[in-house]
Amino acid sequence: MNYITKKYRRFRLSLSPQQNLLYGFVSYTLAGWLLLCLPFFQKQAVSALDNLFIATSAISTTGLVTVSVFDTYNGFGQFVVMLLFQIGGIGYMTFTSFILLSRTGNLTHWHQRILNTEFAMPRDFQIRDFLRSVIIFTIGIETIGALCLYIAFTRAGVEHNFAVWSSIYHSVSAFCTAGFGLYNDSFEQFAGNTAVNTILSVLAICGSLGFIVVTDIWNRLTGKTRKITYTSRIIFTVLTVLLAGGTFMIYFFEPSVSTLESSRLTTSFFQAMTALTTVGFNTVPIGGFTLPVLLVVILLMYVGASPSGTGGGLKSTTLTALIAIMWSRIRNNNRVVFFGKKIPLERLYVATSVFILYATVIFVATLVLAFTEHFSLEQILFEITSAIGTVGLSTGITGDLSPWGKAVVIFVMFIGRLGVLTFGLAVMARRKLWKTRATQDDLAV
Amino acid sequence: MNYITKKYRRFRLSLSPQQNLLYGFVSYTLAGWLLLCLPFFQKQAVSALDNLFIATSAISTTGLVTVSVFDTYNGFGQFVVMLLFQIGGIGYMTFTSFILLSRTGNLTHWHQRILNTEFAMPRDFQIRDFLRSVIIFTIGIETIGALCLYIAFTRAGVEHNFAVWSSIYHSVSAFCTAGFGLYNDSFEQFAGNTAVNTILSVLAICGSLGFIVVTDIWNRLTGKTRKITYTSRIIFTVLTVLLAGGTFMIYFFEPSVSTLESSRLTTSFFQAMTALTTVGFNTVPIGGFTLPVLLVVILLMYVGASPSGTGGGLKSTTLTALIAIMWSRIRNNNRVVFFGKKIPLERLYVATSVFILYATVIFVATLVLAFTEHFSLEQILFEITSAIGTVGLSTGITGDLSPWGKAVVIFVMFIGRLGVLTFGLAVMARRKLWKTRATQDDLAV
Numbered sequence: 001m002n003y004i005t006k007k008y009r010r011f012r013l014s015l016s017p018q019q020n021l022l023y024g025f026v027s028y029t030l031a032g033w034l035l036l037c038l039p040f041f042q043k044q045a046v047s048a049l050d051n052l053f054i055a056t057s058a059i060s061t062t063g064l065v066t067v068s069v070f071d072t073y074n075g076f077g078q079f080v081v082m083l084l085f086q087i088g089g090i091g092y093m094t095f096t097s098f099i100l101l102s103r104t105g106n107l108t109h110w111h112q113r114i115l116n117t118e119f120a121m122p123r124d125f126q127i128r129d130f131l132r133s134v135i136i137f138t139i140g141i142e143t144i145g146a147l148c149l150y151i152a153f154t155r156a157g158v159e160h161n162f163a164v165w166s167s168i169y170h171s172v173s174a175f176c177t178a179g180f181g182l183y184n185d186s187f188e189q190f191a192g193n194t195a196v197n198t199i200l201s202v203l204a205i206c207g208s209l210g211f212i213v214v215t216d217i218w219n220r221l222t223g224k225t226r227k228i229t230y231t232s233r234i235i236f237t238v239l240t241v242l243l244a245g246g247t248f249m250i251y252f253f254e255p256s257v258s259t260l261e262s263s264r265l266t267t268s269f270f271q272a273m274t275a276l277t278t279v280g281f282n283t284v285p286i287g288g289f290t291l292p293v294l295l296v297v298i299l300l301m302y303v304g305a306s307p308s309g310t311g312g313g314l315k316s317t318t319l320t321a322l323i324a325i326m327w328s329r330i331r332n333n334n335r336v337v338f339f340g341k342k343i344p345l346e347r348l349y350v351a352t353s354v355f356i357l358y359a360t361v362i363f364v365a366t367l368v369l370a371f372t373e374h375f376s377l378e379q380i381l382f383e384i385t386s387a388i389g390t391v392g393l394s395t396g397i398t399g400d401l402s403p404w405g406k407a408v409v410i411f412v413m414f415i416g417r418l419g420v421l422t423f424g425l426a427v428m429a430r431r432k433l434w435k436t437r438a439t440q441d442d443l444a445v
Numbered sequence: 446m447n448y449i450t451k452k453y454r455r456f457r458l459s460l461s462p463q464q465n466l467l468y469g470f471v472s473y474t475l476a477g478w479l480l481l482c483l484p485f486f487q488k489q490a491v492s493a494l495d496n497l498f499i500a501t502s503a504i505s506t507t508g509l510v511t512v513s514v515f516d517t518y519n520g521f522g523q524f525v526v527m528l529l530f531q532i533g534g535i536g537y538m539t540f541t542s543f544i545l546l547s548r549t550g551n552l553t554h555w556h557q558r559i560l561n562t563e564f565a566m567p568r569d570f571q572i573r574d575f576l577r578s579v580i581i582f583t584i585g586i587e588t589i590g591a592l593c594l595y596i597a598f599t600r601a602g603v604e605h606n607f608a609v610w611s612s613i614y615h616s617v618s619a620f621c622t623a624g625f626g627l628y629n630d631s632f633e634q635f636a637g638n639t640a641v642n643t644i645l646s647v648l649a650i651c652g653s654l655g656f657i658v659v660t661d662i663w664n665r666l667t668g669k670t671r672k673i674t675y676t677s678r679i680i681f682t683v684l685t686v687l688l689a690g691g692t693f694m695i696y697f698f699e700p701s702v703s704t705l706e707s708s709r710l711t712t713s714f715f716q717a718m719t720a721l722t723t724v725g726f727n728t729v730p731i732g733g734f735t736l737p738v739l740l741v742v743i744l745l746m747y748v749g750a751s752p753s754g755t756g757g758g759l760k761s762t763t764l765t766a767l768i769a770i771m772w773s774r775i776r777n778n779n780r781v782v783f784f785g786k787k788i789p790l791e792r793l794y795v796a797t798s799v800f801i802l803y804a805t806v807i808f809v810a811t812l813v814l815a816f817t818e819h820f821s822l823e824q825i826l827f828e829i830t831s832a833i834g835t836v837g838l839s840t841g842i843t844g845d846l847s848p849w850g851k852a853v854v855i856f857v858m859f860i861g862r863l864g865v866l867t868f869g870l871a872v873m874a875r876r877k878l879w880k881t882r883a884t885q886d887d888l889a890v
């Protein structure tokens with residue numbers, strides 16, 4: 001037994017950080033899949049492919065579902081799903097590193113490297129401080145969120161026992177930007193409920209903003225640092241601009257929202273927030289949106305959340321790097337400058353590659369679905385962008401996908417959670433030492 | 446008079462090369478527009494906006510039309526249109542530089558700089574050799590093309606007088622990858638005519654391959670150089686791979702083509718060729734294509750032709766640079782290598798910026814058309830990709846566009862011909878000396 005453990009340890013150590021992440025995600029997905037396949041966890045029979053879809057969707061915190069979680073799985077099954085997106089949300093690596101840390105009181109260099117890759121963090125954040133903040137932050141926010149949701153749900157007339165389970169489940173789901181719900185219409189019945197809208201938004205924004213930003217704010221509030229870091233400043237700015245822009249577009253240009261009277265602003269903000277934080281809840285049917293607004297939502301999902309948070313997408317920092325490249329070329333500048341700082345070349349390379357890889361995966365997946373499915377281009381493009389960004393919004397086609405279509409979406413969700421570049425490196429990289437160069441005021445991408 | 450000329454000369458010299466190009470294109474477009482607005486050139490009344498559309502489409506060698514050129518303009522009007530796409534095709538700058546060269550026997554440094562920008566050429570090609578080749582090549586190929594087309598047309602039963610005009614017009618149109626035709630169904634009536642298909646394909650490929658490649662081959666054939674240049678090798682390879690791939694996809698996956706019996710391969714090849722060379726003729730209705738094949742055609746149009754040719758699009762060399770970046774990142778290489786050569790950083794920056802700018806323009810234009818028009822996403826995306834790539838293929842919506850839609854397409858065609866980066870630099874660049882660094886085996890992007 002000891003021999004096998006040693007062999008396994010040596011095997012893991014022989015892998016690159018990216019390969020470790022890949023195998024980690026695959027293991028968790030398979031474990032979740034096997035559990036969900038057991039009739040013990042099910043209310044009604046469900047196909048193996050659908051179970052794999054749900055397991056992948058949960059571990060990748062996407063929230064796309066081919067079958068209703070509430071109708072298909074019993075309380076234990078729902079708990080398994082929650083466990084999967086909790087693990088996926090705070091990150092497989094953060095999680096296992098924490099276990100290791102709490103046991104040994106020390107962090108190996110090997111784990112540090114993985115963590116660096118997983119969250120693409122600038123070096124000047126201390127790993128141990130970071131981990132402590134992650135755990136306190138996660139438990140704290142999720143508990144407060146569950147309490148608030150419980151009050152809001154019972155006030156809205158939800159029965160006590162279900163309200164307890166529902167508030168915990170949705171609090172974790174919102175914070176992990178998983179978007180899994182116990183209601184088959186997501187939160188459409190709470191469209192006018194300001195309390196529920198606000199709580200879910202705060203949870204999702206906290207989760208998607210990322211531990212890095214929160215640590216930063218915490219250090220600023222407790223006086224440990226004098227000013228907010230460069231990366232946090234960028235993340236804040238992008239979030240504000242895109243949230244405001246998205247809300248504006250939906251508020252003024254979406255007929256199905258503009259006919260609402262009391263909750264028009266709340267509804268507009270919530271759908272913009274849900275796409276950008278990649279939480280993926282919705283309070284109005286997304287499938288009913290007009291083409292231009294669907295395109296705006298696709299853009300928001302494409303950009304997605306911040307690095308080192310629980311959300312997916314291209315990441316706001318990558319977006320700024322791309323804008324900086326474009327701007328500097330148009331201005332005929334040789335240096336790429338953004339927010340008054342020169343962005344290091346390495347980061348620009350990474351941002352560019354991620355953008356190209358992202359575009360390639362979306363195009364290829366859309367092309368395959370165009371062959372296998374009979375939906376419109378906007379429905380397919382929306383589904384794929386939602387999957388790769390681990391958002392979970394849908395125009396309503398997920399359940400009607402063909403087996404081939406489901407397999408493609410499973411693959412895309414997986415790549416989306418792992419990150420296109422990490423996936424590419426895990427599969428293709430030649431073995432060599434992974435060197436990261438420390439640069440001043442590094443922008444995480 | 447001399448004073449005004451001097452003043453004008455000084456104004457032009459004060460501009461950056463990109464601004465010169467911009468003003469040049471604007472001037473030619475406006476001149477063409479004014480001419481086409483004159484009733485003298487018209488068969489029937491046509492709105493000013495449609496005239497502007499046709500003029501822009503011609504000077505940008507796009508070939509999208511809101512009204513039928515044959516039904517709207519008389520022989521003189523058609524000649525004006527041909528003149529515009531001939532000017533656009535061999536390039537406003539090449540043309541005026543040649544005029545200057547033939548008059549003075551010398552080329553100013555100022556013109557050299559503009560020419561360098563216009564065709565993004567590696568420095569080791571000599572400008573004067575290049576210009577001589579351009580003119581000989583253009584006149585030669587267009588004449589031979591017209592003769593061949595005349596024989597093919599008369600054999601197909603076209604009346605003598607019309608065949609003369611038609612063969613000249615279509616030969617120039619094909620070589621300049623303009624895609625303007627005198628038939629309202631493009632070449633659908635010649636779908637089974639192998640001679641016409643072959644002649645048009647050869648003309649379009651010669652034009653789109655670019656003078657740079659042809660000069661290269663010429664030098665190789667005449668023994669001036671021992672081996673083909675790096676850039677030409679890449680251009681050849683990309684063209685072959687994409688042509689074969691596109692033909693394959695249309696041959697096997699497009700129902701409207703696979704039902705054809707005799708001309709199935711010819712038809713498949715022609716539609717792939719027309720998208721990739723950006724000539725924009727078609728022999729089957731593109732609007733009848735299924736969604737996946739439309740997406741493949743969109744990809745071909747997006748990539749487009751080679752640099753320094755008459756075609757548009759992202760350019761095959763930019764594509765290879767992007768693939769090289771992606772590949773080197775996935776392999777965890779620090780150097781970006783393609784075809785055994787290291788690609789210089791400057792070229793990578795340009796390729797990346799062009800890609801991002803292209804994607805941005807396509808997204809924004811598609812979003813605007815989604816607001817103003819009532820067509821499907823694939824129709825709009827196809828139209829915009831066709832316009833920015835100066836291809837001219839359409840699913841048939843061009844004539845039905847709203848005035849706003851037409852204005853957007855005009856703008857996109859204009860940017861497409863000028864190049865997104867050139868346009869950006871013309872509008873935004875700060876005044877400083879334009880320095881190009883000579884690098885060994887430079888890849889033109």
Ligand SMILES: [K+]
Nearest residue numbers: 062178279391
């Ligand atoms: K999600």
Ligand SMILES: [K+]
Nearest residue numbers: 507623724836
């Ligand atoms: K064209």
